[in-house]
Amino acid sequence: MNSKLRKNKSNKITLSVVVLTLLAVGVLCYLFVKTEAPIKINYIDFCDVGSVSCHVTNLPYQNSKLSIDTRVDDLMQRMTQSEKIGQLALIDKNSLKSKNDIAKFGLGGLLSGGGSKPLVNTPEKWLQMVEDFQSYSQKTRLAIPLLYGVDANHGHGNVFGATIFPHLLGLGASNDATLVRQVAKATAEEVLATGINWIYSPNLDVTRDTRWGRTYETFGSDSKLVARLGQAYIEGLQSVEQNGVTSVATAKHYLGNGATDWNSSINKNFFIDQGNTTLSESELRQIDLEPFRQAVKARVPSIMVGLNKWNDEKVVFNKHLLTDILRDELGFQGFVVSDWYGIYEKESDKYQALVRAINAGVDMVMLPYDYQLFFVDMQRALARGDISQTRLDEAVRRVISVKFESGLFDVTSTDSVATSSIGSKEHRELARTAVRKSLVALKNNGVLPITKSTGNILVAGSASSNIGQQSGGWTVEWQGVDGNWIPGTTILQGVQEAVSAKTKVEHDKEGNFSAKQALADIGIAVVGEKPYAEGWGDNAQPQLTDEDLATIAKLKKLSKKIVVVIISGRPLDIDQYSKDWDAVVAAWLPGSEGAGVADVLFGEYPFTGKLPVKWEL
Ligand code: BGC
Numbered sequence: 001m002n003s004k005l006r007k008n009k010s011n012k013i014t015l016s017v018v019v020l021t022l023l024a025v026g027v028l029c030y031l032f033v034k035t036e037a038p039i040k041i042n043y044i045d046f047c048d049v050g051s052v053s054c055h056v057t058n059l060p061y062q063n064s065k066l067s068i069d070t071r072v073d074d075l076m077q078r079m080t081q082s083e084k085i086g087q088l089a090l091i092d093k094n095s096l097k098s099k100n101d102i103a104k105f106g107l108g109g110l111l112s113g114g115g116s117k118p119l120v121n122t123p124e125k126w127l128q129m130v131e132d133f134q135s136y137s138q139k140t141r142l143a144i145p146l147l148y149g150v151d152a153n154h155g156h157g158n159v160f161g162a163t164i165f166p167h168l169l170g171l172g173a174s175n176d177a178t179l180v181r182q183v184a185k186a187t188a189e190e191v192l193a194t195g196i197n198w199i200y201s202p203n204l205d206v207t208r209d210t211r212w213g214r215t216y217e218t219f220g221s222d223s224k225l226v227a228r229l230g231q232a233y234i235e236g237l238q239s240v241e242q243n244g245v246t247s248v249a250t251a252k253h254y255l256g257n258g259a260t261d262w263n264s265s266i267n268k269n270f271f272i273d274q275g276n277t278t279l280s281e282s283e284l285r286q287i288d289l290e291p292f293r294q295a296v297k298a299r300v301p302s303i304m305v306g307l308n309k310w311n312d313e314k315v316v317f318n319k320h321l322l323t324d325i326l327r328d329e330l331g332f333q334g335f336v337v338s339d340w341y342g343i344y345e346k347e348s349d350k351y352q353a354l355v356r357a358i359n360a361g362v363d364m365v366m367l368p369y370d371y372q373l374f375f376v377d378m379q380r381a382l383a384r385g386d387i388s389q390t391r392l393d394e395a396v397r398r399v400i401s402v403k404f405e406s407g408l409f410d411v412t413s414t415d416s417v418a419t420s421s422i423g424s425k426e427h428r429e430l431a432r433t434a435v436r437k438s439l440v441a442l443k444n445n446g447v448l449p450i451t452k453s454t455g456n457i458l459v460a461g462s463a464s465s466n467i468g469q470q471s472g473g474w475t476v477e478w479q480g481v482d483g484n485w486i487p488g489t490t491i492l493q494g495v496q497e498a499v500s501a502k503t504k505v506e507h508d509k510e511g512n513f514s515a516k517q518a519l520a521d522i523g524i525a526v527v528g529e530k531p532y533a534e535g536w537g538d539n540a541q542p543q544l545t546d547e548d549l550a551t552i553a554k555l556k557k558l559s560k561k562i563v564v565v566i567i568s569g570r571p572l573d574i575d576q577y578s579k580d581w582d583a584v585v586a587a588w589l590p591g592s593e594g595a596g597v598a599d600v601l602f603g604e605y606p607f608t609g610k611l612p613v614k615w616e617l
Helices: 003-034 068-078 081-087 100-104 123-137 168-174 177-192 223-238 281-297 319-329 350-360 371-384 389-405 425-438 467-471 491-498 546-558 595-601
Strands: 089-092 109-112 147-150 248-254 302-305 335-338 440-444 456-460 504-507 520-528 559-567 583-588
Touching: 068 389, 081 089, 081 371, 081 389, 089 371, 100 123, 123 147, 147 389, 168 177, 168 223, 168 425, 168 583, 177 223, 177 425, 223 248, 223 281, 248 281, 248 319, 281 319, 319 350, 335 389, 350 371, 350 389, 371 389, 425 583, 425 595, 456 491, 456 546, 491 504, 491 520, 491 595, 520 546, 546 559, 559 595, 583 595
Parallel strands: 089 109, 109 147, 248 302, 302 335, 456 504, 456 520, 520 559, 559 583
Antiparallel strands: 440 583
16 A cells, blocks of 8 residues: 555544544533433422521621621621522412412512502501411521512502602602602502512603603603602612611613614513613713712612613623623612513513523522522522522622621511601691692793782693593502502692682583583683503504593683683693693693692693603693
């Protein structure tokens, strides 16, 4: 055999060896993946049924005299992997299969989403319910308390009898940081009084398109205003302590959630909510990031990631936004929580979705349903190295640090928790002040303020006597309620209270007054939107209903002058009608204290509100 042939042959042998080795490695890898041991959930032993005796006491992390860092270090080194995973899970209380699961999975947090309330909706039942859930967290070996979250967007809205403040858009119109701080403080008092320690507010979205159903949840479209009032809101929420606990505020929805494009929603029922934000990074930074920068400076303990995408990628998967910018640049020290089912929505590979979100920087996952799946996938991801131990520890450390900082480990006593602040006289008075300061006179041909001694006044319109409607979404139910069965005052009642003893006030919702010889001095029409929340309120052309327009027309025929008060979560298209009206007032969604509207209509207080979003007549 000549040397050339020999060389060829040996080349062929080498090639075959390489190919065979590669094949073998491939088969082995395949077999390894195929035979990966099935992951079973390692439950956490707990006192009632577990093998451990009840939790140990007098450990360093339980000692309130030690520094938070020392306590966190001590607790971290005691925690098993399962206990750590549990701390990152946030479940809606209605998704709990059994209360024992709080202990078995060592859950980090529970929440009541919009309308997720106890069977009997009273402050006392809320307190009992939350304390009962909390007692299960205390059955675990380490007794790590639960975070319990709620959307107190305009007061403790889920709770029957709570003070319902104007939605944030109205507070944006007040442009009054001191007022906003007081409203937030009162809200935190009412929330803490029900044993709840975590508040998903303030909303720091900067609204661009007022057709969006969440417009009213924001302070408006001016990023600087949102930043200033957001900071005041956070300070207010954090200024209250009850039984050693300070409520944990949440700035939401990071980032660009107020700038999504029309018709880009991933939800087929919505148009713009949960949509895609098309913006350059510099625009995003200039407008949307500012309020969050301010919130971080105000030491907000948690930040919720939006359900939106940014340039076609879900924000919840975006490491650049969640880690490079939020952590490394802004220096955020608290924990990042994802929004409702946000990491899983429309994801066919839920495992990958979880891995991506955690690695991007989500610390706690608002699942909010399937915690079994979360546990299995987290353990698998850690076993495979798809999520590192370091990343797990980092996230857990952030969550439990906030729990220590807010005093949850050191609750002094719950005996003296007083639900009496809920809907108290002082809070209702504050809400009434907030209503006064939020009103904006869009047009006034000299009819405002109305003289208190005016002879006769006709009041009509769908929102003239409807506390549910004037409160908007996130009131008792997620989508709000209709009617006067929740405590408060209607705008009609406010008018009746405001006028002189000899003024005659007549009311008919539809404006069907019996024809008189003489015209009434003033007709007041209180009209507007029916309650809605989130994407259900997306509306291509927000406007008055035909029914409201007909009522106004009837009222106009019977009155010398007409004042139209608009109850709405955003500007309505009234351009073609408003020229026939003598005055138009934007009252936004004032909440339970409708009397505040009359205070200003009748000149007890001046109009001081300024438009927080564009509304041209
Ligand atoms: C909303 C959040 C809210 C969460 C919990 C989601 O649908 O987008 O703003 O905090 O539900 O109720």
